[in-house]
Amino acid sequence: MKLKATILALVISLGMLATVQAQNLKIGYANIEAILLYMPETQTMNQNLKTFSDKLGQQLQSRQQYYQSLIEEYQQLAAETQDEATLKPKQEKIIEVEKELQNEQQASQQKLLERRQTLMEPIIEKMQGAIKALAAEDGYDVIINSVDGNGISIVLHGPEENDVTKKLMTKLGVKLPEGEGGQ
Secondary structure (H helix, E strand, O other), X not given: OHHHHHHHHHHHHHHHHHHHHHHHOOEEEEOHHHHHHHXXXXXXXXXXXXXXXXXXXXXXXXXXXXXXXXXXXXXXXXXXXXXXXXXXXXXXXXXXXXXXXXXXXXXHHHHHHHHHHHXXXXXXXXXXXXXXXXXXXXXXXXXXXXXXXXXXXXXXXXXXXXXXXXHHHHHHOOOOOOOOOOO
């Protein structure tokens, strides 16, 4: 019985200690999506990605036109003859080019994702550096993102003075457009 009482007292003590420690934590929050949106590096990255995407799209477009021309040739030939021996090679070629086109589309999407990730890495590193510096300067133990990847608020309530969005923007040299509030 004494053992149970000792364990219970220990558990309660640990719980109270964790509560006391949590109360001493200084927690900040920031809208990282908003900061990224207005960072010049992100805007440059988006322009770079658009140029890269357009280039990939042009390559796919020429392949798509070739595919379309094969279909039109087949339709003309099919209107002239019902001979299976004449039509079958054209059908096989259309199927082959269609598969190649699908593979090229998937490869293009993968290339675009890889390019985005490569371009995003230095931006994220810069953001992380600014967050660490701000945390050290202002004594924050934790700084969290106030929104998830879909723009939905994670921080439902918090002291205004713990919103470090504008401080991070200043540290990063990011300027808000006129009329924007930072949230």
